Amino acid sequence: MIRVKVKFYAPFNNHIGKKRIEVEVDENATFIDLLLRIAEFYPEFRDAIPDVTDRCVFYNNMVPVIDSSVIGLQQNFKDGDEISLFGSISGG
Numbered sequence: 001m002i003r004v005k006v007k008f009y010a011p012f013n014n015h016i017g018k019k020r021i022e023v024e025v026d027e028n029a030t031f032i033d034l035l036l037r038i039a040e041f042y043p044e045f046r047d048a049i050p051d052v053t054d055r056c057v058f059y060n061n062m063v064p065v066i067d068s069s070v071i072g073l074q075q076n077f078k079d080g081d082e083i084s085l086f087g088s089i090s091g092g
Contacts, residue, residue: 001024001025001026001027002024002025002026002027002029002077002078002079002080003023003024003079003080004022004023004025004034004080004081004082004083005021005022005080005081005082005083006022006023006038006085007019007020007082007083007084007085008020008021008085009084009085009086010087011048011087012045012048012062012085012087015042015044015045015047015048016038016042016044016045017042021038021041023037023038023041024037025037025077028076029077030073030076031064031071031072031073031075031083032052032073032074034077034083035049035052036049048062050062055073058073060088061088062085062086062087062088063085063086063087064083064084064085064086065083065084065085065086066081066082066083066084071083
């Protein structure tokens, strides 16, 4: 098992009730596995997880970032990684 830190930005922090948590996941866990693990502890978060079967829908609703780079759904982690979860980004 490894420990990762997850920082939540709007709207996801509203579902968790916190801005930051630490989660233990298997060494070969993917980003999708991490989302499901978080939902085990915070069931209301499950409703905030976008459809992972449609990459366009997913990335239009959740932007996961490690070290200033958007990560893929199958991204693996190393112990101590810090993942930031942003809501959709728009501008004009």
